[in-house]
Amino acid sequence: MKFEYAPAPESRAIVDIASSYGLFVDGAFTSGSGSSFKTINPATEEVLAEVAEADAADVDRAVKAARRAYTRVWSRMSGAERGKYLFRIARIIAERSRELAVLESIDNGKPIKESRDVDIPTAAAHFFYYAGWADKLEYALPGNGHSGADPQPLGVAAQVIPWNFPFLMLAWKIAPALATGNTVVLKPAETTPLTALLFAEICQQADLPPGVVNIVTGAGETGRALVEHPDVDKVAFTGSTDVGRAIARSVAGSRKKVTLELGGKAANIVFDDAPVDQAVEGIVNGIFFNQGHVCCAGSRLLVQESVAEEVVERLKRRMATLRVGDPLDKNTDVGAINSAEQLQRIRELAEIGDAEGAERWTEPCELPDHGFWFAPTIFTGVSQAHRIAREEIFGPVLSILTFRTPQEAVAKANNTPYGLSAGIWSDKGSRILWVANQLRAGVVWANTFNRFDPASPFGGYQESGYGREGGRHGLEGYIK
Amino acid sequence: MTITPSTATALSDAVASDSALRGFLHGLPGVDQVGAEQRAAALGTRSIKTTAKAWALDLAVSMVDLTTLEGNDTPGKVRTLAAKAMRPDPTDPGCPATAAVCVYGDLVGVAKETLGTSGVKVASVATAFPAGRVPLEVKLADVRDAVAAGADEIDMVIDRGAFLAGRYLEVYEEIVATKAACGQGDRRAHLKVILETGELQTYDNVRRASWLGMLAGGDFIKTSTGKVQPAATMPVTLVMLEAVRDFRETTGTQIGVKPAGGIRTAKDAIKYLVMVNEVAGEDWLHPDWFRFGASTLLNDLLMQRQKLATGHYSGPDYVTLD
Incomplete structure (x- = not known):
């Protein structure tokens, strides 16, 4: 380097x-x-x-x-x-x-x-x-x-x-x-x-x-x-x-x-007309912010099939620049998993993802010898039936699913027992408003993710x- | 995207007609303003210290296009600037030279004479810089004149009026003609295409103009003339770095980026280098691929170099005023 x-x-x-x-x-x-x-x-x-x-x-x-x-x-x-x-x-x-x-x-x-x-x-x-x-x-x-x-x-x-x-x-x-x-x-x-x-x-x-x-x-x-x-x-x-x-x-x-x-298992929905570089930032911020220890994390990426390959490629390239390590280093992007117990849970669910046939990709990075660490990871080829698409992992692990039409995106996004948050990425205002109205989630972010303001109410469905x-x-x- | 014969065909088709070009440029993914500005701001919070800072400062010095573009420029002023470019810090022979000296066309000869074989390039603004509001033939004559006087690099301005009116093919053809006027083969001057992003205003326009400049054969895309506010900004440069990254991914051709105007401190320069590193990638961390168009920046870089070497600030009297 x-x-x-x-x-x-x-x-x-x-x-x-x-x-x-x-x-x-x-x-x-x-x-x-x-x-x-x-x-x-x-x-x-x-x-x-x-x-x-x-x-x-x-x-x-x-x-x-x-x-x-x-x-x-x-x-x-x-x-x-x-x-x-x-x-x-x-x-x-x-x-x-x-x-x-x-x-x-x-x-x-x-x-x-x-x-x-x-x-x-x-x-x-x-x-x-x-x-x-x-x-x-x-x-x-x-x-x-x-x-x-x-x-x-x-x-x-x-x-x-x-x-x-x-x-x-x-x-x-x-x-x-x-x-x-x-x-x-x-x-x-x-x-x-x-x-x-x-x-x-x-x-x-x-x-x-x-x-x-x-x-x-x-x-x-x-x-x-x-x-x-x-x-x-x-x-x-x-x-x-x-x-x-x-x-x-x-x-x-x-x-x-x-x-x-x-808990939550938020859908982060990327349409084919999304501002793609900012969407990639939003995906990264959605799932790797705070090591994914976020109840409203965008842990399910729903990406329109026509742009899925390109988005995943760009996401991997972006993930390769994430700096994992010493939480007190001002240049660290992803810190330590909070406890041995949580690390164990993340590992277990990731292994279940492997066993269920999803394809794992992990950011190539060196992890410290001591402490609890899990490198940022994505799973592609995930379907609604997979446990990693349904259960809250509460770690830096993203499940990627695809959809074909806005209706299908909404149906998949709402097909969860949770309903805390969701994200929509599109350059089309009318589509954003329509989708936001269909989503059963307490917070819906449009072309951004994980933004918190004291004036904005926060809470869940179901x-x-x-x-x-x-x-x-x-x-x-x-x-x- | 990967390079295939079909993407190459698609790109040549894109410039086949005005409507095809419009379709291509408007088909590029949009830029979300809030997100782009947030990302640029986040990259600006990287903390570059000690060895990393020393390395970055030297790199930044070597990327400076030391610029004077004033009505009162004289041969004496240009000679002084050229001397500074070759040896920015007379007290430290280890200090790298700047990449180029950037002047108006009529002073190219003076700059060339002073710089000789030092390796520091002569860049000349041309095409009726900064407004570009003259007939094409006059612009091309301006370019040929600068090249004949020995300019290694030509910094042209695009026709922002045509761009904003949607006459993209006209802008494209003008860049192509300017490139042809830069000469042939080994003697061809490198072409930097100034987008004047302060006049294009939206990031969508910046992305489209970047692609237009690259499709037309520009070797560099450059933010600004320095005569319009705002000049270079972090988010604008971010969008341009994404464009050159995507262009190389599509075509295999690497294009350089030059933010110009408004970058005055070493701290800012380092923020830009972090952005280059994390957005375009480390291949762009070289004066062949990234430049700073600046005048006052150099002295701040030199003061910071001295501070790192000696542990204390020497003050503005210990760097030369040119």
Whole structure:
């Protein structure tokens, strides 16, 4: 190679990682009564910290703190005052963005350019956006509620978030909850707790009243204790469809309001009149962004048969320029798989793809010796019957199918139990509008993919969940 | 696409008539503005440091067409510029020479005399640069004159009026005629086709004009005269790099790209090189295939070279003003 990019690592010095972390309850860090677990850097398998594992008693303490803060302080505070806290938090996030980005990349494995340019700025934007709504709720949702009165908060929200966008998902959950006057107990994923714990520090720095935000760390059992706690008014979950189903069962018949943002198997549809170079970018961004650990990833490429060969050739050429490796290197495009468990799942499904007769092509690249890695991969010759066309892989693996007519594209795109997102690539405006109207997906991108804006609602159909996050719609899930 | 006799026939058919040419150019895949600009911006975030930076800076110096195109150009000014092109950094004999000196046709002789056998080429703008608003015969006379005076490269302007009016074949034939005026065989001057993308405005037009220039036999496609704003931009150059990449894939013929105007800093130049590397491919990372049309860029490249070598900025008094 003529032009070798020298390593350009972002410095780790900006962030201090403690050797152990407790729970953030009632405005202070406290040690949990249970055991602890380790969080590691998936790019190196280095242990980063010991983190307390909250048991039912810890969760109860957190919910009680949230209830107290709700009753005594937060629900009585004017929207304008709540907004001030949210603006302050947003500003601190922006000010400490490099620290947050580096920590996110270390704990999660995602490339620094993504945490720096997408995750953290979008999270700050989310707080700014909902800060603005805090004193305007009656305008956001006019005539809302059964009483017709001004919008009222629900109470205590139990929020459980995934490991793929740890800090951004925290922002999606906490910002609208606080803006509407709810208090929260949030559980970050067990493989990526560190930025949530740094957020706890930010809450202290912002002088947020104790108990308004509580962070409990742990795995599935902690999440279950939180979701099933009787004094919780609202459950918001982002994660797998299986866990989402279990949550829906466990809260059935209770007064708890629920929003679920679950899996997806999005169709990214490329028509023969697509702007082909940008479509190739969109395919790459759709499936290799964040190592494919994206619930709305464009993991099923539906390409019109007449241009399929050309598109796949161009895609391979483009993939050969993807730089896989050290997440902290500013030139890395694809980072580490988040956990050994996830890597195992990706490998299994890819092997099933081989066994079912699809043709695998993998970007020729060297992978580091340590850590969890999976090189960007595409499968051609995939049909609707293949498991890799139906199941969410949640990794950098693209299944490529073809279609002949717009009707067939829509039928294939909708032939999935999911319905979170979809993409359309065409230069013809009327076709884009027609297809978008036919697709059963919560988000439809036209000539772009994986674009997120706090003002835009996000959520799914069918097994991709219910309720919307973002925009004015995102307020509804937290209001009586 | 691969090269087959049928693609070659298809391309010669494409220029058989005005309607065939229009059909071909309008049949090229569209360019989505938002996506193209996003991609160019993303490539601009690559971080090129240490050894990679040193390599890129030297390459960029060797790709500069050191340019002066002013009404007040004098033989003295051109001699100074030519001296600078041959030895950009008098304190460092390891510094590469620039690719060419670019002047108006009447100063080609002066530039040629100064550059001698140094290997630095003389490029001359021609065809009534920059507007090109004279009869074809005058444009061709302009070209022949520059070639006769010793120009190694001719930077022509296309007829943007004809292009925007949809008279593509006229634009094509003018480029073909200009190329013929560049001479024959070993003595043929290389032809750079200036699209003046600031006047074409849309990326679809940039892609069509790029193909038109390549089909007509241009050796290089060049963004701008430098006399119209905006001149070279990253997204425009991206679209042109995609065009030369696709053209080689279709025909087997490699065409060069020259962004000109508005590239003033070493940082910008490196962004362009990253784009060349990742869009067209490393085959284009050579002065035969990629040039910067610039004047002030060179001194910033030199300052950055000195900074890398010594560890500190020396300041503008330590590079020559020409």
